[in-house]
Amino acid sequence: MYSSTKPLFDYIVRNVTAYSHKEARAMAFMLLEHYLRLRNVDVLVDKPIPSNASQPDWDIIIARLNQSEPVQHIIGSTYFCNLEFKVSPSVLIPRPETEELVRLVVKDCYWDEDPVKIVDIGTGSGCIAIALDRFMSFAKVWGWDVSDDALAVAQENAHRLLSEVKFEKYDILKEDTFEGQFDCVVSNPPYVTYSEQISMEPNVLRFEPHLALFVEDADPLLFYRAIADFCLKHLKSTGACYVEINEHFGAATQKLFVEKGFRKVEVIQDMYGKDRIVKARLSVEEV
Structure with a gap:
């Protein structure tokens, strides 16, 4: 488990190879916000991750992304007009x-x-x-x-x-x-x-x-x-x-x-x- 934000962000971006670097960065920001409630600025200042924070298996998530599964499906939701909507393969x-x-x-x-x-x-x-x-x-x-x-x-x-x-x-x-x-x-x-x-x-x-x-x-x-x-x-x-x-x-x-x-x-x-x-x-x- 990672103890600070920037190394985790870099790890995700480096290993998501099915997308461009820009797209991988955007996905990494989305994942950190969803799972750890970390904002983009938290990544930039390398905010520490609390030792008791529940972290998912990042390698499994990265593998799913590299199989082209949409990050919104992994998270289970996305934002539209500043409202958070559940999404699934049905929609x-x-x-x-x-x-x-x-x-x-x-x-x-x-x-x-x-x-x-x-x-x-x-x-x-x-x-x-x-x-x-x-x-x-x-x-x-x-x-x-x-x-x-x-x-x-x-x-x-x-x-x-x-x-x-x-x-x-x-x-x-x-x-x-x-x-x-x-x-x-x-x-x-x-x-x-x-x-x-x-x-x-x-x-x-x-x-x-x-x-x-x-x-x-x-x-x-x-x-x-x-x-x-x-x-x-x-x-x-x-x-x-x-x-x-x-x-x-x-x-x-x-x-x-x-x-x-x-x-x-x-x-x-x-x-x-x-x-x-x-x-x-x-x-x-x-x-």
């Missing part, structure tokens, strides 16, 4: 780009005359739905998914984060049996084509659910078409739809919503300058 690990989707919805929908009704289609871990529920106290939020395992994770996250999101099983690709309307429809649906697997990292391909990741190359906009059709029936005329998209299909996704009858459709780029969000409104008038 996608939340990405920073998706935080931009949440911030956009909060900015656009922040009014309090009436409860804002929001549905998150394909909720996964529940990160989008729960973040919106926590940041918008006047909102009523639903989270839908086709996976029972994902819904179980989402429900656990809601319990841990004191969220009142209502999670339900619903398949957007099947016959529409829902009755009701929403002010906002949001979704981060499967949008990676199978042909893109060749450029993906093994930690994603081997450990994250393909059900939530991939769509057939022959119909890459399958879920967006279903979401647009759902919105035509269940989105209020003053409402808006927000979807995360494949960077390669920004213009095509925008065209799809326009052809479905949406009056105002925007493609919004993420922090890296890539097409990442489509915002679609049935009316040209903003609320």
Whole structure:
């Protein structure tokens, strides 16, 4: 067992060989924070580790990382919008780009005359739905998914984060049996084509659910078409739809919503300058 922080940090970084040096450092910081509650600055000043601190078997953790297992799965959680979410192989690990989707919805929908009704289609871990529920106290939020395992994770996250999101099983690709309307429809649906697997990292391909990741190359906009059709029936005329998209299909996704009858459709780029969000409104008038 290590008695001070810096030698342990260096040991982890040196032996995590499946990733770049920068990535290994980031993982080492995450591990030390999770297991020993050590901050980055504690590493820099080589803070002593108490002799009675419970330390895991670091070699086993390093071996798991070198087998491309995501550090978030080893820890069992990750942060999204400053909230800690449980993750598992049943759900996608939340990405920073998706935080931009949440911030956009909060900015656009922040009014309090009436409860804002929001549905998150394909909720996964529940990160989008729960973040919106926590940041918008006047909102009523639903989270839908086709996976029972994902819904179980989402429900656990809601319990841990004191969220009142209502999670339900619903398949957007099947016959529409829902009755009701929403002010906002949001979704981060499967949008990676199978042909893109060749450029993906093994930690994603081997450990994250393909059900939530991939769509057939022959119909890459399958879920967006279903979401647009759902919105035509269940989105209020003053409402808006927000979807995360494949960077390669920004213009095509925008065209799809326009052809479905949406009056105002925007493609919004993420922090890296890539097409990442489509915002679609049935009316040209903003609320």
